[in-house]
């Protein structure tokens with residue numbers, strides 16, 4: 520059986536999410552708008568907002584994958600909330616190149632929110648192409664491929680209960696290589 524290297528198990532994830540929720544709850548007044556980037560941030564968003572102790576609304580965006588080389592990102596689905604005058608937090612599962620977050624921060628800034636910041640579960644700075652200011656980070660990791668808790672390989676593993684570093688060669692040979700270890704433990 521192939522075993523991934525667990526970076527955050529269920530207990531550690533709970534602690535990270537609780538810390539971020541406490542930070543956000545202390546930083547913002549009531550009425551923060553949490554805008555999650557589909558699809559990877561869904562498990563994180565769901566746990567994060569339930570751990571927060573202030574009123575929060577949720578919204579979602581869906582973005583096209585950026586084109587390699589140009590870094591062009593565009594909306595497939597925009598948020599429906601009017602962000603003008605609101606306290607807005609973008610919720611990401613991971614910040615890599617920073618292109619997705621930089622695009623969203625730029626787009627949302629033009630909508631005149633009262634405040635705008637970025638909260639990510641995972642920060643992988645080794646892959647950064649554009650600088651991005653991250654307000655709240657769950658865990659900074661080295662340049663390793665990660666799956667679980669929203670993070671996928673070809674759509675798989677998003678519903679695994681932990682975040683784990685996986686071997687891309689192993690996954691390329693067998694995309695289901697970590698199913699037994701992550702779901703049958």
Ligand code: PRP
Nearest residue numbers: 556557558559613614615616617618619
């Ligand atoms: C991932 C992740 C972020 C983005 C970060 O999304 O969820 O949105 O990439 O990468 P960047 O910093 O290099 O822009 P992905 O396009 O894989 O879609 P998914 O969430 O549906 O898996």
